[in-house]
Amino acid sequence: MAPAPSKLYADDVSLVVVLLDTNPFFWSSSSLSFSQFLSHVLAFFNAILTLNQLNQVVVIATGYNSCDYIFDSSSDLNRSFENGRMPVMCSSLLQKLEEFLIKDEQFSKEEPDGRIKSSLLSGSLSMALCYIQRVFRSGALHPHPRVPIDSCYIGAQNSAFLQQASYITGGVHHKPQNLDGLFQYLMTIFATDLHSRSFLNLPKPVGVDFRASCFCHKDTIDMGYICSVCLSIFCKHHKKCSTCGSVFGQAQSEVASASDKKRKTPET
Amino acid sequence: MPQVKIIAKNFMDMVASLPAIKLDMLYRNQFICEAILRSLPPLAKKYVLQMLYIDVPITSKSLQEWVIADGSSKHKVAIDRLIQLRVLEVIDRKKETAYKLNSTFQTNLRKHLINGGILPREPMPSNVTARLPTLEELDAYAHGQWECFLLQLISSGQAERSTSFSSSMMRIFQRGLLRQREKEVPRLTESGFQFLLMDTNAQLWYVIREYISNSEEQGVDQADLIAFLLELSFHTTGEAYSLNTLTDDQRAMIKDLADLGLVKLQQGRKESWFIPTKLATNLSVSLTDSSLRKQGFVVVETNFRLYAYSSSKLHCEILRLFSRVEYQLPNLIVGAITKESLYNAFENGITAEQIITFLQQNAHPRVAEKTPAVPENVTDQIRLWETDLNRVEMTPAHCYDEFPSRDVFEAASDFARVHCGLLWEDPKKMRMVVKAEIHMLMREHLRGNK
Numbered sequence: 001m002a003p004a005p006s007k008l009y010a011d012d013v014s015l016v017v018v019l020l021d022t023n024p025f026f027w028s029s030s031s032l033s034f035s036q037f038l039s040h041v042l043a044f045f046n047a048i049l050t051l052n053q054l055n056q057v058v059v060i061a062t063g064y065n066s067c068d069y070i071f072d073s074s075s076d077l078n079r080s081f082e083n084g085r086m087p088v089m090c091s092s093l094l095q096k097l098e099e100f101l102i103k104d105e106q107f108s109k110e111e112p113d114g115r116i117k118s119s120l121l122s123g124s125l126s127m128a129l130c131y132i133q134r135v136f137r138s139g140a141l142h143p144h145p146r147v148p149i150d151s152c153y154i155g156a157q158n159s160a161f162l163q164q165a166s167y168i169t170g171g172v173h174h175k176p177q178n179l180d181g182l183f184q185y186l187m188t189i190f191a192t193d194l195h196s197r198s199f200l201n202l203p204k205p206v207g208v209d210f211r212a213s214c215f216c217h218k219d220t221i222d223m224g225y226i227c228s229v230c231l232s233i234f235c236k237h238h239k240k241c242s243t244c245g246s247v248f249g250q251a252q253s254e255v256a257s258a259s260d261k262k263r264k265t266p267e268t
Numbered sequence: 269m270p271q272v273k274i275i276a277k278n279f280m281d282m283v284a285s286l287p288a289i290k291l292d293m294l295y296r297n298q299f300i301c302e303a304i305l306r307s308l309p310p311l312a313k314k315y316v317l318q319m320l321y322i323d324v325p326i327t328s329k330s331l332q333e334w335v336i337a338d339g340s341s342k343h344k345v346a347i348d349r350l351i352q353l354r355v356l357e358v359i360d361r362k363k364e365t366a367y368k369l370n371s372t373f374q375t376n377l378r379k380h381l382i383n384g385g386i387l388p389r390e391p392m393p394s395n396v397t398a399r400l401p402t403l404e405e406l407d408a409y410a411h412g413q414w415e416c417f418l419l420q421l422i423s424s425g426q427a428e429r430s431t432s433f434s435s436s437m438m439r440i441f442q443r444g445l446l447r448q449r450e451k452e453v454p455r456l457t458e459s460g461f462q463f464l465l466m467d468t469n470a471q472l473w474y475v476i477r478e479y480i481s482n483s484e485e486q487g488v489d490q491a492d493l494i495a496f497l498l499e500l501s502f503h504t505t506g507e508a509y510s511l512n513t514l515t516d517d518q519r520a521m522i523k524d525l526a527d528l529g530l531v532k533l534q535q536g537r538k539e540s541w542f543i544p545t546k547l548a549t550n551l552s553v554s555l556t557d558s559s560l561r562k563q564g565f566v567v568v569e570t571n572f573r574l575y576a577y578s579s580s581k582l583h584c585e586i587l588r589l590f591s592r593v594e595y596q597l598p599n600l601i602v603g604a605i606t607k608e609s610l611y612n613a614f615e616n617g618i619t620a621e622q623i624i625t626f627l628q629q630n631a632h633p634r635v636a637e638k639t640p641a642v643p644e645n646v647t648d649q650i651r652l653w654e655t656d657l658n659r660v661e662m663t664p665a666h667c668y669d670e671f672p673s674r675d676v677f678e679a680a681s682d683f684a685r686v687h688c689g690l691l692w693e694d695p696k697k698m699r700m701v702v703k704a705e706i707h708m709l710m711r712e713h714l715r716g717n718k
Binding site for chain 1: 302305306310311313314317318320321333334335336338339342343380381382383384385
C-alpha cells in the first residue's frame, strides 16, 4: 500500500509527499512484484513533475524498522535537470532506496525476533506532515494548510485505518482491481490536483468501517476503555496507559460495587 | 474614460493558430509536448493524462461522466482548448462524437513520461568555458538588457546604449505603444502607459508575440521560431551551450534574443556559446505565476510620499507617470503622489487600479510583509480622485415642453417610464427629459395621441 498526502499552493500547483511501503514481508508475497510496482510509481512521479513546473514530489520510504526521505524533487541536485529528468530521478531515487532497505534490515538484526513486522506508517505520516508544515511556515501564504491523505491500497485485505484517514482528511482511498494497470489508476485518481478535485468524479468512500480498534490487540471493538489524557482505546482495563504513561485508578465498575457494599451494611 | 487594454496574448494562443501540418511537426518534439501540456487548464491536463494510454476513441458522453454537474462549464472550456490546440481529435461517428488524442502528441508524450526527454544539446564542459557568470550576475545582466530595450522602446532618449534591433524592428514593437505626430516628439499612447505598468513577464510576451508575427518577413519560419523558443525554456539557467549546435536560422535569432536579455553570449578562445537566463527558462510558465516577481523597491507612506530604492532610469520614468518625482539620489528616488500628478495620469488613460496594482506588486520587501502593502488611505484616495473625474455622467437626451394638457403630459410620462427612458420630469411646469434612444418612439406616441 502507498498513501500519498497532497498539498495546494494556488490553482494546480501541488506538493505531493508520497509514503512508499517497502516492507519486504508484504512485497515477497504480493502478486505485483516490487520492481514492477516501482516502474509504475516512477512514471507517476514524472507525470506529476511534468504537469507543472512548480510541482514538487517528496518520497518517504516506510520500512518495518525505520522511515527515511529518499527523494526530494526540489533539492539542488534534482532541480537543475529539466532536461533528462527521468533518468536522473530514477537513478537518484533507486540508489537511496537501496541504501534505505539495507539499513532497515540491519536494525532488525539487533532486535530479538518474534515482533509483528508491520510497516511504521504512523512514523512516516508524522514525518510527512512535519515537512509540509515546515514548507508552509516559510511560504507564509497558508498558515493552516489543508492536507488530504490519499491512499492506494495494494494487497488482499482492506485497511480500515487508511480508509478512515482518507475519509476524514478529504482524500481518496482506492484499491486497484487490476494491478497491471496501476499506472492508469494512479494517473486517473491520484494525480488530480486539489483544485480539480472539486469538479471531478473520484471514487467515493463506500462503507467506511468507522469502528475503533483497540491499541493493545488491534481488534475492532464496540465498547472499551479510553484514557482520559490521550484518548487511547483499550479493550480491557489496564493499570497504566501504554501511549502516554498516565496511571489509571480503579475500574469504575469495581468502585461502584465497593460503595454499594458499604451502603448495604449499615441498613441491615 | 475608454478602457484600452493590452492583452499580452499567451504564447499558446499563437501556437494554436498555426496550421495543422506545422502543429503536427511541432508535436514531434517531446519538450514542446510538455510545454503545451503545462499551458493547458488544470482539467484539460487531467484529461490528457487519463487518455494517454487509451488507444480507442472515447465518446463525449463518457468524457462528460468524468466531471460532476458543477464542473460542466470548466469541462467545456477544457475540451475546447484541447481541440483548438489539435491535441484532441474529433471523430464524428454517425450517432455520437468521440475523441482521441493526436497520435503524434500521444506517442511523444508517452516517450517523455517513461524515458524523459533529452535536449539536442548538452552543456559544454567547464574546462572549455572560461569563468561563467554566477546566477546573480546573470539575473542582473538579463534585467539590464531588458531595461535598456524598454527604455529604447519608449524612446525616452535615456537609454545608455542602443540595441542592435533595426529601426524598422523597433518601429514594429512601438506600433500601438507610441504615437508620433509630425515634427513632434513621440508620445506614449494609453496602451503604451498600460504596457509600462505591466509586469515583466507580460511585457516580454507582448514583445515576443510581435517578434514572431514579423518573423515571416525576415525569412524565418514561425513554427521554427516557436519551437526554438519553447525548447530554450527547458535548458538549464546558467549553463553554457555551444553556438555550433544551432542552425543558421537559430543563430540569427540568438542575437536578437541576447538583446532582449533572454540569453547571454560569450566567447572563449576557440568557441562561442550562449547562456540562457531566467527570462528564457520561464517562458513556458503561465503569465500569472507570482513566483517570478522580481524584488520590489517602492515604499509608500501614509502621508502620500513615495520612496523608491532604485537607480534605474526606467523606474524613474514609470514613477513620473503618476507621481511627482522630487529628488533623485544615487540609489533612491523620492516623490509624492499628488492630485495633479494623478489627474495627469488619468488623462493619459491610466486607471487607478493599474497604479495601485503596480505599487502593490513592486512593494519593497520591508513593507510587502505587512497587509496592506500600500496604506489604505492612499489607495482609497487614488480611487476617490479617479471617481472625481467621473462625477458627471452624460446621457444624450431630449427635453419636452409645452404640453397641451395635463393628461397628455401624464400619458407621455408613463410611456417614457414604461420604456425606461424617463430621466427627469417637472409635473408643475409640465416638462420632461427623455433619453435620446426613445425619442422617435415618443414622437410617434405624441402624434398618435393628437
